[in-house]
Amino acid sequence: MWIQKLNIKNVRSIQDESLDFCPGFNIIIGDNASGKTSLLESLSLLSSGRSFRSSHISEVIKYQQPSALVNATLNNNNSSIKMGIDKSQSKTSIRINQKDIFSQAELSSHLPITIIHPNSLELITGAPSLRRAYIDWLAFYIFPDFYSKWKTYQHVLKQRNICLKSPKHFYALDKWTSELVINQPEIIKYRHQTVELIKPILQKITSVLLPELDINIELYSGFPNDIQTDSKSLLDFYKSKSDIDIKFKRTVTGAHKADLKINLGDTSASQSASRGQLKLIAISLLLARSEIILETKSSKGILLIDDLSSELDVINQNKLLKFISDLKLQSIITTTKPLTYDLDQAKMFHVKHGSFSEYQG
Ligand SMILES: Nc1ncnc2c1ncn2[C@@H]1O[C@H](COP(=O)(O)OP(=O)(O)OP(=O)(O)O)[C@@H](O)[C@H]1O
Ligand SMILES: [Mg+2]
Structure with a gap:
């Protein structure tokens, strides 16, 4: 076309x-x-x-x-x-x-259409929300129920954060914490699967555009790597860290903090790659996403x-x-x-x- x-x-x-x-x-x-x-x-x-x-x-x-x-x-x-x-x-x-x-x-x-513009580089150097949006856009497309799970999670997260803002609402904290762990295992699983889908295509593209670099991507789920991401383990985690959330008056950990880690060997690409290399990595990610979407x-x-x-x-x-x-x-x-x-x-x-x-x- x-x-x-x-x-x-x-x-x-x-x-x-x-x-x-x-x-x-x-x-x-x-x-x-x-x-x-x-x-x-x-x-x-x-x-x-x-x-x-x-x-x-x-x-x-x-x-x-x-x-x-x-x-x-x-x-x-x-x-x-x-x-x-x-x-x-x-x-x-x-x-x-x-x-x-x-x-x-x-x-x-x-x-x-796929658009590459001067600000595309921010996909690598900018806030984690840009990389989350990159993964989620693809996840919405691949997994029909991702969107509804993600929306429900956003709603519950907002309610839990309201509880954390004032001691007079603490009574409802347990209820919202229990609800917060219902959708997260699947959100994390879908995001992992999405990143696994991107990996080989990105590898193919960067082997041509950036053969000199050893680029690897990994999902950061929003939780420490040693935490299991089933509902029960996440609930235990939130309960053990509730003092931190109360101190900061918001939910510090969770799928809303996920990121796509983009590394060159062991170091973060945004720290070690040149501007031109960063631009080519961003272009490769965007081309990989459009290849996945359009392959069907x-x-x-x-x-x-x-x-x-x-x-x-x-x-x-x-x-x-x-x-x-x-x-x-x-x-x-x-x-x-x-x-x-x-x-x-x-x-x-x-x-x-x-x-x-x-x-x-
Ligand atoms: N709503 C608008 N109505 C009319 N003109 C506008 C409007 N918005 C922007 N412009 C003008 O349109 C012109 C073209 O802008 P555009 O961003 O397309 O240029 P460009 O060729 O991409 O330039 P650059 O090489 O600097 O990126 C500019 O002079 C800009 O001020
Ligand atoms: Mg312009």
């Missing part, structure tokens, strides 16, 4: 633009503030209903305009699918093949890279381009400078003041 045609109206600085893409590489070249990220945001809007750089739709709609519109014609084994989204402050309208659709998930399933579908999805040169030198940019070329998927890549790599199936665009044209060299 690939995007053949894209129409964008009123997304950030883009007023009204049409682009005809090719099924391979589509390279968008433009100076700072020319509209490169705005183009990729348009695709993010179409695929997920939201921008990858802003959670406020008002920031994405062009100033003084009522709504942002993105329409695409997808080519799926030579049959075409037309899809579009019209997004205002208060309303979202989605159409697929002229029919109104009321589920955003349907758009995402037609247009699965015939489609390969679309890869978007915003600012290819961010943190990557020319050698690593070219290594990544060669890897993408072997994946044989459609990619849309932005850059401030023309690329040095000789791409076999590629179309180049130039962007200036939010307006796109074919690149003349």
Whole structure:
């Protein structure tokens, strides 16, 4: 599947633009503030209903305009699918093949995209919540009951934390502690299984992109490693540590503290890898996740890279381009400078003041 045609109206600085893409590489070249990220945001809007750089739709709609519109014609084994989204402050309208659709998930399933942007590196260097979200996104997808278990856990955790805030609520602590251990064994098990699924695919990708590094990933469940994660052992653990939770007025340990440990040999990658290596590790994790999600579908999805040169030198940019070329998927890549790599199936665009044209060299 690939995007053949894209129409964008009123997304950030883009007023009204049409682009005809090719099924391979589509390279968008433009100076700072020319509209490169705005183009990729348009695709993010179409695929997920939201921008990858802003959670406020008002920031994405062009100033003084009522709504942002993105329409695409997808080519799926030579049959075409037309899809579009019209997004205002208060309303979202989605159409697929002229029919109104009321589920955003349907758009995402037609247009699965993986986005790599300058902040992707924070997946390695940022807060554990980013890595938890990375694993959980995949776990939601693989295990149908993960979401409901995780939601219930969040609710119980909130109630237990309310108890811990004030002695007048301590009477209910035992009840909420017992409930807190009901879903955690399965949440931990699903997360472990998800990480085990990622490992071999990540290994395959990093053997090409980072052959010099010995990268290993491991789930930190949120509990010390020597604690069994069955309900009974977790209950005993919470009871033995209740004084700590009371002191800090919150549940200090649990699945809400899980993390994905990313190591180079025995040391944490965020401490020892270079910025370029960190970026390539983040890219490898994102590509591994999309490979797992898409392996059940015939489609390969679309890869978007915003600012290819961010943190990557020319050698690593070219290594990544060669890897993408072997994946044989459609990619849309932005850059401030023309690329040095000789791409076999590629179309180049130039962007200036939010307006796109074919690149003349
Ligand atoms: N809601 C908006 N309406 C109109 N213009 C906007 C809006 N939001 C941002 N802009 C402007 O759009 C222009 C393009 O921004 P964009 O982030 O797409 O540039 P870019 O090509 O990705 O730049 P860089 O190389 O610096 O990342 C900027 O001048 C920005 O100020
Ligand atoms: Mg940008």
